[in-house]
Amino acid sequence: MSLKQNVLKVxxxxxxxxxxxxxxxxxxxxxxxxIWKAINSLRNDGYIIxxxxxxxxxxxxxxxxxxxxxxxxxxxxKAKNFHIDYQDKVTxxxxxxxxxxxxxAKEGTIIIANEQTNGKGRLGRSFYxxxxxxxxxxxxxxxxxxxxxxxxxxxxxxxxxxxxxxxVASVNTGIKWVNDIFIKDKKVCxxxxxxxxxFENGGLNYAIVGIGINLFESDFPEDIKxxxxxxxxIQDKEQTSSITSKLIAKVLNNIGxxxxxxxxxTYLDEYRKKSIxxxxxxxxxxxxxxxxxxxxxxxxxxxxxxxDTNGTxxxxxxxxVSVRLA
Ligand code: BTN
Numbered sequence: 001m002s003l004k005q006n007v008l009k010v011x012x013x014x015x016x017x018x019x020x021x022x023x024x025x026x027x028x029x030x031x032x033x034x035i036w037k038a039i040n041s042l043r044n045d046g047y048i049i050x051x052x053x054x055x056x057x058x059x060x061x062x063x064x065x066x067x068x069x070x071x072x073x074x075x076x077x078k079a080k081n082f083h084i085d086y087q088d089k090v091t092x093x094x095x096x097x098x099x100x101x102x103x104x105a106k107e108g109t110i111i112i113a114n115e116q117t118n119g120k121g122r123l124g125r126s127f128y129x130x131x132x133x134x135x136x137x138x139x140x141x142x143x144x145x146x147x148x149x150x151x152x153x154x155x156x157x158x159x160x161x162x163x164x165x166x167x168v169a170s171v172n173t174g175i176k177w178v179n180d181i182f183i184k185d186k187k188v189c190x191x192x193x194x195x196x197x198x199f200e201n202g203g204l205n206y207a208i209v210g211i212g213i214n215l216f217e218s219d220f221p222e223d224i225k226x227x228x229x230x231x232x233x234i235q236d237k238e239q240t241s242s243i244t245s246k247l248i249a250k251v252l253n254n255i256g257x258x259x260x261x262x263x264x265x266t267y268l269d270e271y272r273k274k275s276i277x278x279x280x281x282x283x284x285x286x287x288x289x290x291x292x293x294x295x296x297x298x299x300x301x302x303x304x305x306x307x308d309t310n311g312t313x314x315x316x317x318x319x320x321v322s323v324r325l326a
Contacts, residue, residue, distance in 0.1 A: 293307055
């Protein structure tokens with residue numbers, strides 16, 4: 001971490017309170033001049049830092065810039081050991097995370113971006129990722145799972161993210177199998193899990209879980225206009241970085257916890273409760289084939305149980321299938 005990042009970390013941890021240049025210098029083992037330079041550089045980046053005589057520097061609570069340092073103070077439990085790289089603009093956080101995973105990055109390495117120019121969705125689609133409107137994050141996981149159990153990762157993370165949105169935005173999200181998160185009838189979040197198989201033991205080398213959350217209303221393109229929604233609605237111009245930082249941290253805290261309940265599958269009860277397809281007539285798109293049926297449940301492997309038009313129960317367990325309300 002650079003000195004500037006370290007200074008920002010301490011200021012974020014003490015947001016709204018003054019901390020003297022002397023104390024900062026001592027804590028970070030540098031001179032007061034270096035602190036002064038770091039503060040000026042942060043101000044040039046847009047941070048509003050008050051300097052109060054005899055008190056020191058204060059990062060004002062109404063700052064709007066989200067950064068790794070604004071998220072760290074809210075991390076709890078296992079997530080405290082996660083490492084966040086926050087970037088302004090990237091092609092796709094999943095692509096960058098994959099490169100890191102291939103180079104041995106450890107579980108809990110996270111890339112977050114304010115904007116993606118080539119955001120990837122499921123089934124080869126793109127994911128609309130404009131600046132200042134959403135959270136686009138990818139986390140590297142290395143769970144000890146067999147390849148046939150990988151649906152557990154996606155579904156447990158869907159619960160983790162849905163609960164984080166519920167808590168921070170005081171809403172009641174629903175999950176559309178496999179991993180789309182809805183508020184009322186609008187999709188506010190999509191999850192794309194990609195991974196690499198270890199051919200020697202039939203397990204996973206790594207999984208990249210990419211999460212895209214629409215935070216604020218934006219000019220959604222024509223093809224998703226009717227289905228896309230946002231967690232917070234129209235952005236309040238005075239909105240500070242805190243709400244976004246808290247939501248991201250809550251997502252990460254819940255993911256940390258979710259990794260512990262992956263094998264015992266206890267999260268599946270919550271997944272079932274939040275499933276919006278159960279009891280509904282659905283349309284299943286499998287490559288070019290279209291079938292109809294009724295969703296009747298979620299099995300213990302997170303597969304979707306469907307009664308087809310002949311009354312036969314089938315289980316959908318493939319990420320290659322797309323399901324819509326009929
Ligand atoms: C979907 O709804 O089809 C899944 C969308 C997943 C989008 C996220 S945004 C962060 C990560 N990086 C990507 O390129 N995609 C995922």
